[in-house]
Amino acid sequence: xxxxxxxxxxxxxxxxxxxxxxxxxxxxxxxxxxxxxxxxxxxxxxxxxxxxxxxxxxxxxxxxxxxxxxxxxxxxxxxxxxxxxxxxxxxxxxxxxxxxxxxxxxxxxxxxxxxxxxxxxxxxxxxxxxxxxxxxxxxxxxxxxxxxxxxxxxxxxxxxxxxxxxxxxxxxxxxxxxxxxxxxxxxxxxxxxxxxxxxxxxxxxxxxxxxxxxxxxxxxxxxxxxxxxxxxxxxxxxxxxxxxxxxxxxxxx
Numbered sequence: 001x002x003x004x005x006x007x008x009x010x011x012x013x014x015x016x017x018x019x020x021x022x023x024x025x026x027x028x029x030x031x032x033x034x035x036x037x038x039x040x041x042x043x044x045x046x047x048x049x050x051x052x053x054x055x056x057x058x059x060x061x062x063x064x065x066x067x068x069x070x071x072x073x074x075x076x077x078x079x080x081x082x083x084x085x086x087x088x089x090x091x092x093x094x095x096x097x098x099x100x101x102x103x104x105x106x107x108x109x110x111x112x113x114x115x116x117x118x119x120x121x122x123x124x125x126x127x128x129x130x131x132x133x134x135x136x137x138x139x140x141x142x143x144x145x146x147x148x149x150x151x152x153x154x155x156x157x158x159x160x161x162x163x164x165x166x167x168x169x170x171x172x173x174x175x176x177x178x179x180x181x182x183x184x185x186x187x188x189x190x191x192x193x194x195x196x197x198x199x200x201x202x203x204x205x206x207x208x209x210x211x212x213x214x215x216x217x218x219x220x221x222x223x224x225x226x227x228x229x230x231x232x233x234x235x236x237x238x239x240x241x242x243x244x245x246x247x248x249x250x251x252x253x
Contacts, residue, residue, distance in 0.1 A: 006035040013039050018102075021047045053102050060104065060191040063183065067165050068097070072127065074163030075192025076155065076173070078148050079107070079200035083225030084235070084252070085218070085244045086208050087133040088144065090151035091199035092159055092166075094127040095192055101125060104194040106187040107201035119202040122195045130158030131203055136245045143247070149173050169193050215241050227252075 009028060016024050025043050028036050064073055072094050080088040095101075101121055103114060110118070123129060132154025134147035142150075152173050156163065166178050169186040183189055187197040205224055212221035218234045218241055225231070225243075232252050240249060 003031070006033065006039070009036055009039055013043055016043075018046075018050045021050070050102070054100070057100060057102055057104065057191060060189065060194065061099075063167055063181065063190045064095075064097070064192060067167075067181070070165035070179075072161055072163045073165045073167060073192055074156065074159065075167045075186075075190055075194070075196040076152055077107075077169040077187050077193050077197040077200055078151065079197070079204040080225070081144055081148055082227075083245075084227050084231065084248045085136065085220065085225035085241065086204065086211065087135050087243075088139060088148050088151055089131065089133045089200045089204040089207070090148065090155045091196040091203065092130040092132075092152070092155035092163070093122065093192055093195040093199060094129075094159060094161075094163055095122075095195055096125065096127055099125065099191060101191075101195070104191050104198065106185075106194060107197040109188070110198070112205070115198050115202050115205075118195075118198050122199060126195070128159045128161065129199060130155040131199065132156075132158065133204075136243050139245050140247045144245075149175075167192050169197065211243055215243075 013024060021043050025040055025047070028040050067073055074092050074094045076090065076092045078088060078090040080086060103118060107115055132151040134151045139147040153176060156166065156176065163178055166176065166180040167186060167190050168180055168182045170182055170184050172180050172182050183193065186193040188194065208224045209221045212219065217238050219230055223231045235244070235249060235252050240246065240253065
């Protein structure tokens with residue numbers, strides 16, 4: 001019987017899920033061809049990376065383990081406090097107790113592609129997800145911090161079941177009866193907050209891309225409303241759009 005071509009084995013490895021790696025290594029370990037052994041080595045290195053990622057995710061569950069007596073632990077984070085345009089978006093996420101979704105992290109440390117992939121996984125596996133947002137007009141009316149708090153309260157109110165503990169990225173949200181634990185840089189220290197940061201970021205980025213289709217002259221799809229040089233140049237050239245925060249752009253126009 002003809003042996004598999006190395007190119008075919010390479011395709012098997014490329015298509016293999018992380019859980020398939022032990023079987024791949026076992027199947028081809030005795031194939032003496034140098035090209036196959038190189039692929040086996042690649043599989044072993046990938047398996048090591050997956051093991052390291054599982055260990056990192058386990059460390060990210062430290063707060064969830066610490067407060068394990070609470071029935072529903074919710075992570076909260078926001079996206080869009082700093083931009084010159086667009087809404088501020090908050091997300092609240094309750095993950096399963098045994099959640100082992102790999103690669104969750106502070107959304108800023110992930111590529112746009114990885115955030116999109118994780119968004120779908122989180123939405124599929126989470127116990128509940130809530131999203132809240134406040135418009136540029138509301139931000140101008142009550143300031144960005146208070147608008148962020150409103151968006152966070154809205155996100156929590158949308159959860160079902162309601163959480164029994166909130167893990168927040170740095171802040172304590174006013175007018176919330178549920179116990180809160182603020183964690184500095186929590187999106188990189190808690191799997192729940194990290195998941196919320198991804199949901200908030202992807203939701204807002206998608207919205208800014210939609211705005212870009214309506215107002216392409218500002219380049220919202222590229223900079224997402226942040227104060228890049230290209231954005232400021234467009235702002236000066238075309239003036240403020242309906243989604244610019246008037247309280248943020250006084251220095252530029």
